[in-house]
Amino acid sequence: MIDLKKFEVWFITGSQHLYGEETLKLVAEHSQQIAKGMDASGKIPVRIVYKPIVKSTEEIYETLMAANSSENCIGIITWMHTFSPAKMWIRGLSILQKPMLHLHTQFNRDIPWSSIDMDFMNLNQSAHGDREFGFIVSRMRKNRKVVVGHWQDNDVLTQIDAWTRAAAGWHDWQGAKFARFGDNMRFVAVTEGDKVEAELKFGYAVNTYGVGDLVAVINVVSEEAIDALVTEYEATYTMDAALRKGGEKHSSVYEAARIEIGLRTFLENGGFKGFTDTFEDLHGMVQLPGIAAQRLMEAGYGFAGEGDWKTAALVRAFKVMGSGLKGGNAFMEDYTYHFDPDNNLVLGSHMLEIDSSLANGKIALEVHPLGIGGKADPARLVFNVAGGPALNASIIDMGNRFRLLINEVEAVEPQHELPKLPVARVLWKPYPDMKTGCAAWIYAGGAHHTAYSQNLTAEHLQDFADMAGLEFLRIGKDTRLDQFRNEIRWNEAAYK
Numbered sequence: 173m174i175d176l177k178k179f180e181v182w183f184i185t186g187s188q189h190l191y192g193e194e195t196l197k198l199v200a201e202h203s204q205q206i207a208k209g210m211d212a213s214g215k216i217p218v219r220i221v222y223k224p225i226v227k228s229t230e231e232i233y234e235t236l237m238a239a240n241s242s243e244n245c246i247g248i249i250t251w252m253h254t255f256s257p258a259k260m261w262i263r264g265l266s267i268l269q270k271p272m273l274h275l276h277t278q279f280n281r282d283i284p285w286s287s288i289d290m291d292f293m294n295l296n297q298s299a300h301g302d303r304e305f306g307f308i309v310s311r312m313r314k315n316r317k318v319v320v321g322h323w324q325d326n327d328v329l330t331q332i333d334a335w336t337r338a339a340a341g342w343h344d345w346q347g348a349k350f351a352r353f354g355d356n357m358r359f360v361a362v363t364e365g366d367k368v369e370a371e372l373k374f375g376y377a378v379n380t381y382g383v384g385d386l387v388a389v390i391n392v393v394s395e396e397a398i399d400a401l402v403t404e405y406e407a408t409y410t411m412d413a414a415l416r417k418g419g420e421k422h423s424s425v426y427e428a429a430r431i432e433i434g435l436r437t438f439l440e441n442g443g444f445k446g447f448t449d450t451f452e453d454l455h456g457m458v459q460l461p462g463i464a465a466q467r468l469m470e471a472g473y474g475f476a477g478e479g480d481w482k483t484a485a486l487v488r489a490f491k492v493m494g495s496g497l498k499g500g501n502a503f504m505e506d507y508t509y510h511f512d513p514d515n516n517l518v519l520g521s522h523m524l525e526i527d528s529s530l531a532n533g534k535i536a537l538e539v540h541p542l543g544i545g546g547k548a549d550p551a552r553l554v555f556n557v558a559g560g561p562a563l564n565a566s567i568i569d570m571g572n573r574f575r576l577l578i579n580e581v582e583a584v585e586p587q588h589e590l591p592k593l594p595v596a597r598v599l600w601k602p603y604p605d606m607k608t609g610c611a612a613w614i615y616a617g618g619a620h621h622t623a624y625s626q627n628l629t630a631e632h633l634q635d636f637a638d639m640a641g642l643e644f645l646r647i648g649k650d651t652r653l654d655q656f657r658n659e660i661r662w663n664e665a666a667y668k
């Protein structure tokens with residue numbers, strides 16, 4: 173799985189030489205305690221690393237340059253224990269390329285009423301020191317997250333946790349490679365987009381590979397490897413006797429296993445973090461990859477169907493951000509509605525490829541015909557998904573910018589058996605309600621494809637959008653359609 177503990181966030185405290193050695197020693201000691209305390213809290217998924225306090229233009233510049241070039245540093249946390257005149261920060265901030273969180277905290281939680289004197293005041297100045305710093309960051313129009321409160325406060329650690337997860341997802345995109353087998357599904361609009369702009373803006377590269385290149389890898393998979401994977405399928409999933417070894421429909425499962433190994437090999441050999449395919453271009457492949465896509469997603473790869481590279485990359489980022497949390501992150505599509513006024517529901521699914529990390533209860537491996545694509549019957553995993561809070565997210569290309577749109581939803585347990593539905597499925601209620609949620613999504617131009625998350629929140633995605641310089645629109649419990657439509661209008665001016 174994706175290991176976040178290899179990543180570091182640097183804790184950088186600003187000060188100045190004005191106060192003398194004694195005070196600066198205390199500033200450094202306190203900073204170390206805070207960094208160590210957060211690192212040992214068990215609430216932050218990455219390492220928090222103390223860096224020597226910075227007291228001059230040169231020290232700030234050198235520290236931030238080092239953060240830029242450190243392979244494992246995914247962002248910095250800044251704090252002004254004392255006053256740190258902010259013109260000293262201009263040179264460093266102007267070259268900073270990593271995400272920044274400004275922690276507006278104080279070493280002491282409480283004012284020591286009976287003993288407070290001017291020495292204490294001299295040391296504990298973040299109430300105004302952080303305002304001076306905040307001004308220059310705003311003056312430089314730099315995105316950052318501001319978190320306010322005592323550094324041991326649970327709510328503060330929760331906000332830092334969300335930001336470090338977003339920073340890990342952002343870091344993972346830098347230099348990432350996504351493989352696109354075939355092109356876009358013919359005539360589809362929303363899955364298209366500017367791949368050059370995406371690479372400039374997001375740091376990941378999407379390039380096309382001929383399906384024949386993939387088929388060449390699939391065709392040389394060894395029989396031993398296929399046999400071992402089929403044995404794993406049989407041990408892991410519910411399967412009819414006809415699909416098991418020796419069964420009359422076993423060849424479908426056998427071919428699906430061959431495709432999974434071939435795809436996995438291709439992705440590993442090329443260092444890819446995700447892929448997309450299309451049922452319209454499967455030359456030389458026996459089936460559309462179903463179980464292969466599902467299991468590769470569960471293993472951490474980003475995926476979306478029909479050439480949708482934006483969603484594939486977003487699914488990958490979600491997997492990094494949600495690593496270690498309960499629940500899954502998956503490729504999803506709004507498929508069918510239940511318009512019962514007393515129980516409105518969206519049924520989310522796809523032709524085949526719903527990530528098995530969402531599965532709740534038994535998973536059945538089944539083989540059924542696919543009405544499109546003209547290939548052999550593909551194997552797929554069929555399962556239900558648990559209820560609970562979740563969200564759908566979509567990145568779309570608006571022509572002059574990318575937009576990240578999310579809708580917070582409440583997933584619900586399936587209330588009916590769906591004996592004839594041969595695909596994994598999720599049921600949810602959009603917030604604030606079905607009509608407002610769906611109308612807002614459509615006004616915002618949100619795609620039918622989404623990344624679906626059971627463990628990320630609007631906070632993670634707001635932080636992620638700020639790091640990426642993405643327009644961020646949220647549809648949630650408090651959304652009103654008239655205000656939301658105005659927000660879209662105003663954003664048109666903001667991004668002009």
Ligand code: MN
Nearest residue numbers: 477478505621
């Ligand atoms: Mn689709």
